[in-house]
Every structure is written in C-alpha cells, then in structure tokens.
Amino acid sequence: MSSRNRRTANAADMFPGMPDLLPKAPPKAEDGEHVARTLDEAIGRSNEILDVALAAHPIVGTYWLSSGGNDSAIVGHLLRxxxxxxxxxxxxxxxxxxxxxxxxxxxxWGDTLHELHPKNRYEDLVLGKVIAGSGPNAGWRPIWKGFPGPAGHKVMYRQLKNEPLxxxxxxxxxxxxxxxxxxxxxxxxLGGMRWGESxxxxxxxxxxxxxxxIVWVSPLVHWTDAHMREYRARHRCQQDHEHAEHRLCFDGALPLxxxxxxxxxxxxxxxxxxxxxxxxxxxxxxxxxxAARLKALExxxxxxxxxYCRWGQRNGDSEAAVPAGRLCSSCVAIPGQDDLIDQWRDTGLITPEQHAAFTRPAA
Structure with a gap:
C-alpha cells in the first residue's frame, strides 16, 4: 500500500459529523494545526486561514483560482x-x-470572471517557434521543442499557467x-491544495x-478526503431527478x-x-x-x-524534472517522489513493467 493510501485508509470509516485528521503531522503545518476536526470545525479553520492572510498583508484583491476541478469548486463555494x-x-x-x-x-453566482490566456501558444511551443528572449540562448534557440515529457513540465507550467497569472x-x-x-x-x-491529496x-x-x-492561500490545506466527501454530500444535489446544468439545482448548490x-x-x-x-x-x-486537435498537432x-512528435511521449531526461508550480495537483513531483505513478501501479492502472519504464531515466 502506498504511503498516501496508508494515510487515508480509514477515511471511509468516518461518519458525517465525526472528527478526522491525517495520521501524520505535515512538515509545514503550524504548531497546533494537526488536530482532529469535524467538517464544521475544518470550515471554521478555512475561514480563519483567509482572515490571517488578509490581516497580515496589505491586500488589494482576493481571487479564486477556478480550474474546473472538484477541490477548486469547494474553495469557491465555501468562500463565496x-x-x-x-x-x-x-x-x-x-x-x-x-x-x-x-x-x-x-x-x-454573479461573480466577475477573468479568463487568462498564455502569451505563447502550446502549439508554438511544441513546434519550437517560441525563441528564448533572455539568457545564452536568446534570439536563436527555442525555449522548448516537441511534446513535453517530465523534463518539459516546468517549461509548460511557466508558459501556460504561471505567465498569465x-x-x-x-x-x-x-x-x-x-x-x-x-x-x-x-x-x-486562493487555491485548492491539500496535505492529504498527494x-x-x-x-x-x-x-x-x-x-x-502574491500571497498564495490554501484554505482547504488541512481537509482530509473524508471532509471533502462529507462537504460534497452536504451541498451537492443528490435528488433523483433531471439535474440542472452543472448540478446547480438550487441556490447554494455545489457545482459539478x-x-x-x-x-x-x-x-x-x-x-x-x-x-x-x-x-x-x-x-x-x-x-x-x-483528441483530434492533439493528433493534428502530432x-x-x-x-x-x-x-518528440507524439503526445504523452517522454521528451528529455526525467531526472531534470522538478516541482513546477502550485496549480498542477495531479502532476508528478521530482524523482523519488513519483507518488502519482506509484498510485497508478498500486491501483492496477499500469503494470509494474510500465511503472519501471516511467520512473527510470530516459535514454
């Protein structure tokens, strides 16, 4: 069983209203942070985290980073x-x-939405059309070329997500x-990072x-998987009927x-x-x-x-891969921390042989 599964193995046994916590204290948790909380107590702590951030810094704007994911939806719903x-x-x-x-x-919800777009297109990055603007390669060498593998994740994160932000x-x-x-x-x-997700x-x-x-705030950082499930059960429409789009069936519904x-x-x-x-x-x-768009680019x-002209094909030495940023919750970490790939193996999504191919350095 992976370390992540060991930490959450008892989550399914928690009934609504019961307190829950991670078995181990996260290294970057504040003193007194690692305590068992009911969902309502976890919600109170989430609001307290934002209160502390706003009080400690001269803030002129607070922005919910909505990725379209389930955890992101809870952040926005909770802090509307x-x-x-x-x-x-x-x-x-x-x-x-x-x-x-x-x-x-x-x-x-009546919110103002800013849809941000990267300066450089993914297609141009893959085709090597984006030339370095600084450093020893400035003016002549592409910052990347080909579909990215692990070594290209950092470049893609910076170009596609970090630059617009x-x-x-x-x-x-x-x-x-x-x-x-x-x-x-x-x-x-405001992002949806949690200690219990990976x-x-x-x-x-x-x-x-x-x-x-920028002050990055993760209001759900202390929430367990059980807290997340209980919150969804509490606020997402569970009626046996034809749901409204995105399950926004009633005022205050958690979207899907x-x-x-x-x-x-x-x-x-x-x-x-x-x-x-x-x-x-x-x-x-x-x-x-x-898929047709990606295959046409191939x-x-x-x-x-x-x-490297195939999407999902490894491009470059995986040993060069490093943590790329806060917004890629499902991406693999640095070598030796490939917990996502370990989960694929542990759940039978990939074979041990495929796992070994993913984790060994590229030739």
Missing part, C-alpha cells in the same frame, strides 16, 4: 462573498467544456518597484505562502464539472507532460474534437521534423 473575482487560466490545451463550466458557474498580478498592482517595501500592495490567490502536497503545501506580491465525471480530472490543461497510459484514448472517447510536428 469573500473573493473579489474569479481567475481561470485557459491554457489553450484543455477541454473547452471545462472553461464553459467555469464561465457558467461564475455567471450563476504573473501578468494579471502586474496589471492589477502596477509598477511598485519605486515604492518602499512596506507600502507595496499584494493580491491573494505525498508531494503533504511535504510542501502551506496554508499561507507569501511569494513577492461534468468533465471530471468522465475523465476524473478537470481537463483544463492537457500538455501531456505526465500523461498516463491510454489517456489520449480516454479523452478521445468523451471529447473526440479535443502530424504537424512529425512533418516539421520534430523528434
């Missing part, structure tokens, strides 16, 4: 009225139905370089993580992105850096137009002489 607007990074690689879901939920920060705050540090304003990005998160996630002019029911992930980014075996076939079954890459 406490954020100023919704941010959704449309990476250009994902399933359009997820972006439509985010748009629909924001409209239903950093640009939004700059546009929101303006140039603060001439201001004294004490007078510089900050914004809050071994990587267990080691690295923090409730409040200031980073320059139908994409997550089909492919068990939000589908907002399909860069393929850590694609699991058969993932493109699964995408094609439910969203053939998305053909274009092959015709252009790109070496």
């Amino acid at each position: 009225g406490r954020y100023d607007a919704v941010l959704h990074v449309n990476t250009g690689t994902g399933i359009p139905a997820t972006t439509q879901y985010v748009t629909d939920v924001a409209a239903a 950093m640009r939004f920060r700059r546009e929101t705050l303006g140039d603060q370089t001439r201001l004294p540090r004490a007078d510089r304003k900050k914004i809050v990005y 071994e990587k998160r267990f080691r690295n996630a923090e409730a409040i993580d200031p980073d320059g002019s 992105n139908e994409v997550t029911e089909h492919i068990h992930m939000s589908g907002e980014c399909l860069c393929g850096a850590y694609a699991k075996p058969g993932e493109l076939d699964e995408i094609e079954f439910f969203y053939p137009e998305v 053909v274009e890459a092959e015709q252009a002489g790109v070496k």
